[in-house]
Amino acid sequence: ENPLRMDTKQQKLNLKREVGLMGAVSLLAGTMMGAGIFMSPQTVISAIGSCGGSLVVWASCALQIIMVSLCFAELGTVIPESGGEYIYVLRTSGPVVAFILAFSSIMFLRPFNNAACALGFGQYAVALFHSDCHPSALEVKCAAAAAIIVLTYVNCLSVRASMSLQVVFLVGKVVALMLIIMGGLVICPGAH
Numbered sequence: 001e002n003p004l005r006m007d008t009k010q011q012k013l014n015l016k017r018e019v020g021l022m023g024a025v026s027l028l029a030g031t032m033m034g035a036g037i038f039m040s041p042q043t044v045i046s047a048i049g050s051c052g053g054s055l056v057v058w059a060s061c062a063l064q065i066i067m068v069s070l071c072f073a074e075l076g077t078v079i080p081e082s083g084g085e086y087i088y089v090l091r092t093s094g095p096v097v098a099f100i101l102a103f104s105s106i107m108f109l110r111p112f113n114n115a116a117c118a119l120g121f122g123q124y125a126v127a128l129f130h131s132d133c134h135p136s137a138l139e140v141k142c143a144a145a146a147a148i149i150v151l152t153y154v155n156c157l158s159v160r161a162s163m164s165l166q167v168v169f170l171v172g173k174v175v176a177l178m179l180i181i182m183g184g185l186v187i188c189p190g191a192h
Contacts, residue, residue, distance in 0.1 A: 023163030026170040028072060032065045033173055035117040038124070041180070055184050118144035 019027070037058070045054045075088045083090070085105075090098035122143035126135035155162045 018159040019163055022167055026163065026166040028069055030166055030170045030173065032069050033170075033177075034113070035120040037061075037177065039116075039120045051184055051187060055181070058181075114148065115144070118147045121147050 041054065044057055045051060048054045048057060072085075079088055079091050081087045086098055086102050089101050119140060122140040123135070125147075126139045126143050127133040129135070151165075154165050
């Protein structure tokens with residue numbers, strides 16, 4: 001079935017609504033919680049100097065993510081059109097700013113973000129097979145490329161498959177974050 005359908009009364013193209021509440025929440029929350037939270041703990045701890053301080057930084061970042069997510073949810077209810085952040089900027093700032101956002105997002109932001117996330121995944125996935133947890137750069141890049149290919153295939157397969165995978169990834173991120181937080185709370189009282 002074609003996901004695009006023509007509305008003959010208004011003569012405009014509309015997308016079918018296939019993303020449910022859980023899929024939308026998972027997509028938004030998964031986007032807001034990027035891979036950086038798993039890639040940067042060592043840098044944050046070394047910059048702050050204490051385990052407790054790094055947990056405070058993480059908590060403040062989580063609060064900011066929640067506020068941004070709520071802003072996007074509010075925009076989605078006020079501007080109920082397809083297009084995400086592009087349509088929000090188009091309606092609030094005009095076509096020039098919206099074009100600049102879309103162009104920079106398509107050409108730079110999304111590809112770089114996807115590559116960084118895939119490399120982070122590759123680093124952790126391949127490290128499981130090395131006793132010293134230091135895989136070669138080639139192995140990491142191959143795992144990252146394979147991850148991008150698999151995710152592209154799933155996204156092309158169907159919206160439902162893509163949303164199901166998004167829910168699984170969000171649950172995995174939340175469980176991993178809970179384990180990190182619990183580990184930090186156990187280790188931090190004895191750490192300096």
